[in-house]
Amino acid sequence: MLKAQKATSSKSYHRIWHSYHTWCCEGGLPFRELDIPRILSFLQRGILLNLKLSSIKVQISALSVLFQTRLALHKSIKTFVQGVQHIRPPFRSPVPGWDxxxxxxxxxxxxxxxxxxxxxxxxxxxxxxxxxxxxxxxxxxxxxxxxxxxxxxxxxxxxxxxxxxxxxxxxxxxxxxxxxxxxxxxxxxxxxxxxxxxxxxxxxxxxxxxxxxxxxxxxxxxxxxxxxxxxxxxxxxxxxxxxxxxxxxxxxxxxxxxxxxxxxxxxxxxxxxxxxxxxxxxxxxxxxxxxxxxxxxxxxxxxNIDTYSSAEAAFGRKVLHSVVQ
CATH class of the missing domain: 1.10.443.10 (Intergrase catalytic core)
Known part of the structure; x- marks a missing residue:
């Protein structure tokens, strides 16, 4: 059972558990007690620290393992994640960074x-x-x-x-x-x-x-x-x-x-x-x-990234040509 998680995942999860434990101790909160509002407050702390959506999702996964429950399916957690998607939408460059x-x-x-x-x-x-x-x-x-x-x-x-x-x-x-x-x-x-x-x-x-x-x-x-x-x-x-x-x-x-x-x-x-x-x-x-x-x-x-956009540019060129015909 200890080997069910890969070493990299276990390392990440233990780091999040330690962070959650420290945060609970600083606020005088019971660490082992599952409390959704408390978890939401911890996740909100991550937003204030400029964590990305992917990092917030890793925190949710780690806490799900800690409390042995699928937090991602909880209505309040789902709403929170949707809010993060709106204020911190994931961005992927549409073009390669190098040739x-x-x-x-x-x-x-x-x-x-x-x-x-x-x-x-x-x-x-x-x-x-x-x-x-x-x-x-x-x-x-x-x-x-x-x-x-x-x-x-x-x-x-x-x-x-x-x-x-x-x-x-x-x-x-x-x-x-x-x-x-x-x-x-x-x-x-x-x-x-x-x-x-x-x-x-x-x-x-x-x-x-x-x-x-x-x-x-x-x-x-x-x-x-x-x-x-x-x-x-x-x-x-x-x-x-x-x-x-x-x-x-x-x-x-x-x-x-x-x-x-x-x-x-x-x-x-x-x-x-x-x-x-x-x-x-x-x-x-x-x-x-x-x-x-x-x-x-x-x-x-x-x-998938745009490595050659000339074909797509042809459409706009056709539109512009129609003006002078």
Missing amino acids: LNLVLEALLDPPFEPMGSISESQLTKKVLFLVAISSARRVSELSALSCDEPFLIFHKDKAVLWTLPSFLPKVVSNFHVHQEIVVPTLCPDPKNEKERRLHKLDVVRALRWYVERSKHFRRSRSLFLLPVGPKRGQAASKATLARWIKETIRQAYLSKGKAPPLSVRAHSTRAVGASCALRNSASVEQICRAATWSSVHTFSKFY
Whole structure:
């Protein structure tokens, strides 16, 4: 029963319980007694502290576990949440915060090429970014990949990766657990200069280079390793992988003489990669399976962004043209 919650959820819930306990003690209120008005006052305190709607919902979930009741179904709690939605509506940017085409173009040239001579740090970042953008997987999943068979198998036209058996995804279900990650080749037998340049974005090629060059310092079965420092060869943490993805985007912008975006999240690779795939005729079913979204609603509500709006602009252009005809 103690393992029913993932470690990250338990840590978050314990932090909220401690906060609620401290708040009750400061007001001389009984901590263990379930009282809806008191819980509403605690949630209102969160609003005064500028918590977002998502954070308020986590507090409700944590207190529901504490009091063993589904607080979210209580009429007063539901009304409170509706009020929060009105005064603090969730916002998601309709456009990407960075240009995927620019980053991919930068990966074709120094400091990300040629793979045989660039630093191991740059090689690691390039391979990580290509796997992240072509698979639309979370950083937690990327950190659970392995270089050993059968968790990484190279085929003629693709590479298939699996997370380690000990890894638990964000949602533990038959659909989400141990799904394979398939990354394809790109122009594996280039015939001209254009294909030779595109081949530099071949994820399978990048993985082969990385596995081969990391053999001499590898000290972990994890795929992505720390390339420098006293812990060289050990597995890179989730936080480190996220930082590397952001650094890759930043370096790509600088190499193209562009100012890097002010705020980039590693998690954005899921939205950018999936949205670009949709614009290039990938089916929604293919996208949801690749990114392990069990519902199309998840993609459309939280991840689909406008990567190309010229078609939509055509409508307004037609309207304006009608004025001068």
